[in-house]
Amino acid sequence: MQRHDMAGAITTRLLDWYDVHARRLPWRIGPGDRRAGIRPDPYRVWLSEIMLQQTTVAAVKSYYADFLSRWPTVDALAAARDEEVMAAWAGLGYYARARNLLACARAVSAHGGAFPGSAAGLRDLPGIGDYTAAAIAAIAYDEQVAVVDGNVERVVSRLELIQTPLPAAKPAIRLAMQALTPPDRPGDFAQAMMDLGATICTPRRPACTICPVVEPCAARASGIQETLPVKAPKAEKPLRVGAAFVAEHPRLGAILLRRRASTGLLAGMEEPPMTGWTARVDGVTDITAAPFAAEWTLAGTVEHTFTHFRLRLSVWHAETGAAAPDGMWWQPFDGLGDRALPTLMRKCIARALDPERPVAKR
């Protein structure tokens, strides 16, 4: 099939640019390896792509290294305990990804340990949607398939001057990306588009002067590149409030923890006991909601922003030698790093144990 000259020009320029400027990332093979016919390990591509869903490269790097070190193959990951994987994922966010990761590993392992060999087959696995299936197939199998993520939506809408608002523009963007994707090196092309979007064709202040495809860019020609893609305005995030209770057992050197419900927000993760989170700003800091009677003192507040609301928690602290209530346990301090504690919960614990200091990261 003859490709249009414009499409061919964009593809060629981007691949040439990628050969020089490709970001060196732990899950990528080197250009020399690619030319030698070496293909990336589908397991590593898959692991990196799941972690990269809505998550920055900088945040992923240490988690990727840790997972690959602990579980070098899909069979090793499939054999891991749920709790071990959730704890390893703690802090990275979107915890359904970790549950789906394990479910996917076990499905693949149960069928001989080889990932499906096409985007269509990959798409049926848990945690793998249109984007991830296409990305793995293009990168690991050289399948000529359109890989469309947020970067590609932005780059393509600018190149082709697609002014329809998202998400209505998605079909047109996918068609345009399909027309640009070459039969040779489709994976490199997809990664080139994503690298371009991450480093040059950025949401704000795109660096058009150093862009390898500035000449064929229709939005740049019109001077409206910064207005694309058009998106519907986002609803503002309401404030919810609540109270967390960090009970400390001085003799054991431990704090009281429990496990959250298996569905919903932070599903299956662990936490200190706390109230529900309500949109009502009054009353919820009431210490009558504490897990047991003790000399509770207010250590401070913790604020955290989720996808669709902001949360302000009053953090209470008490020392006690009481037995752990049903469904809770005394967790020794020296094991906290290995628990499935989301960032929010680590903030609460840090605030309670040292009200003066700023909250430390994981």
Added chain:
DNA sequence: CATGCGTGGCA
């Protein structure tokens, strides 16, 4: 098709 689902970095 709209909504729920985390977190950290950056302008």
Added chain:
DNA sequence: TTGCCAAGCAT
């Protein structure tokens, strides 16, 4: 400081 949003998926 506040808002924005990054290599999306499931329902």
